[in-house]
Amino acid sequence: MTLAFPNPSRSFDRSRNAVRFSGYDGMFEVPFFVEAGVLARSGAGAGPDQTDQSEADYLSAFDARRSAIHDVARKAYSNGRRTNYMLTASDFR
Template sequence: MAVLNFPNPSRSYDTSRHCVCFWGYDNSREITFMVDDTLLRTLQPGLGTDERSVLGAFDEFREKVLQLANKQYVAGPQNRYSIS
């Protein structure tokens, strides 16, 4: 089983894709994750649609999202995952 690390707390909101992007690392390989804002709305009903609100929800539920990322990740050539 591959183990990801998330040493970088950086994240950004992609308004065109309606998702928060963040990065994990499998050794030195960077893996991009995109969590759909619909999932964040499930975790936080009434979530606003603005960038600040969505990033705040991501921060609040970061550990839960990282758990989902770890469950979805499979070591291999793929380096981009969408969590919805």
């Protein structure tokens, strides 16, 4: 099966400092996380200091890059099956 993203839901996970979203391989849910630092760099006006960014800022940055994030998630998923995936800056190079 192919990894798909039919559910547009995403949320900010404070404990991981990342945005969580889900992909689906058939009937199996595959959890993904994108580090906040990746999204901070992509946000408008975001500086190197992430402390002034809100949860809404990270979610907006995710929404703006959703297609690219899904592409990176598909690539990470194709490299081997895991229980969850943390996408970092190195995955976006």
